[in-house]
Amino acid sequence: MLDVSDDVRAEIGDEEADRLLAGDDAPGSYDCTSCRTPGDSEQERTSTVLFVGEETAVLAFAHATCIPSQVVPVSEEQLRGAVRSITGEDAAPRTPGSEPAPPAPIPTNDRQATLGITCGLVLVKEELHPALVVEPNGPIARPGSAGLEDDFLPLLIEHGFALVTDMNALPDPIAGWSALLAMGKLHAVLQPGTAGSQSAWWQAHQPLAVSDGWRTAANKAQTVLMYAAPSGTIGHQPREDLMRQALEKAARDGKLVAASMPLAGT
Numbered sequence: 052m053l054d055v056s057d058d059v060r061a062e063i064g065d066e067e068a069d070r071l072l073a074g075d076d077a078p079g080s081y082d083c084t085s086c087r088t089p090g091d092s093e094q095e096r097t098s099t100v101l102f103v104g105e106e107t108a109v110l111a112f113a114h115a116t117c118i119p120s121q122v123v124p125v126s127e128e129q130l131r132g133a134v135r136s137i138t139g140e141d142a143a144p145r146t147p148g149s150e151p152a153p154p155a156p157i158p159t160n161d162r163q164a165t166l167g168i169t170c171g172l173v174l175v176k177e178e179l180h181p182a183l184v185v186e187p188n189g190p191i192a193r194p195g196s197a198g199l200e201d202d203f204l205p206l207l208i209e210h211g212f213a214l215v216t217d218m219n220a221l222p223d224p225i226a227g228w229s230a231l232l233a234m235g236k237l238h239a240v241l242q243p244g245t246a247g248s249q250s251a252w253w254q255a256h257q258p259l260a261v262s263d264g265w266r267t268a269a270n271k272a273q274t275v276l277m278y279a280a281p282s283g284t285i286g287h288q289p290r291e292d293l294m295r296q297a298l299e300k301a302a303r304d305g306k307l308v309a310a311s312m313p314l315a316g317t
Contacts, residue, residue, distance in 0.1 A: 207279055
């Protein structure tokens with residue numbers, strides 16, 4: 052019950068595509084590359100999803116109800132981190148049926164905090180820019196710390212993010228980070244790993260839908276702004292103008308950091 056699109060077939064060749072469709076190289080059980088829940092290619096329609104860099108291509112699998120079979124282009128530099136964040140593996144040919152590793156938890160004092168991400172358009176220098184606004188649902192402690200202090204912003208500053216003092220100034224680029232968009236949905240925020248690779252700093256449990264305006268702006272700029280604030284600073288804002296007001300207040304209070312990063316995928 053495997054779907055192989057014409058684009059995927061063109062990349063992997065007729066012989067490999069036919070083997071997949073015949074079941075010889077079918078994945079059997081797998082974790083969906085989109086929603087990360089289990090799937091079974093023998094029981095339900097399954098899409099083949101090919102992540103393609105300049106020199107490397109990695110085949111993954113997804114529920115056909117989540118995303119159709121497709122080719123997702125990413126740069127070679129971003130491919131390792133993108134593949135690791137989605138399949139739990141390095142950028143090498145995927146073994147059919149292998150299961151991805153779970154995303155690494157974010158350490159806190161006594162529980163696992165989660166990161167909330169809001170996608171919105173932010174006006175900077177009279178131009179709308181696609182932005183991610185990140186706020187954890189609780190304090191983030193430094194790994195190994197037994198204290199109660201929230202180190203979320205200091206940790207980000209140590210990784211290259213900068214305090215925002217003026218919302219009308221574009222954040223500086225940050226090396227090694229990127230935002231992964233696939234099939235028009237946000238899948239992950241990637242951070243530098245070891246030996247030039249990337250790993251998932253934030254991983255969507257289910258791909259996060261973005262507005263047509265956000266996606267259009269992101270594809271045009273190929274750059275995403277990321278703002279981050281401590282728990283309880285921004286809150287859930289139903290409109291972008293209210294989100295802007297909350298960001299400006301956080302900046303005035305010295306509780307906002309930001310950086311710009313490239314967009315991976317489409």
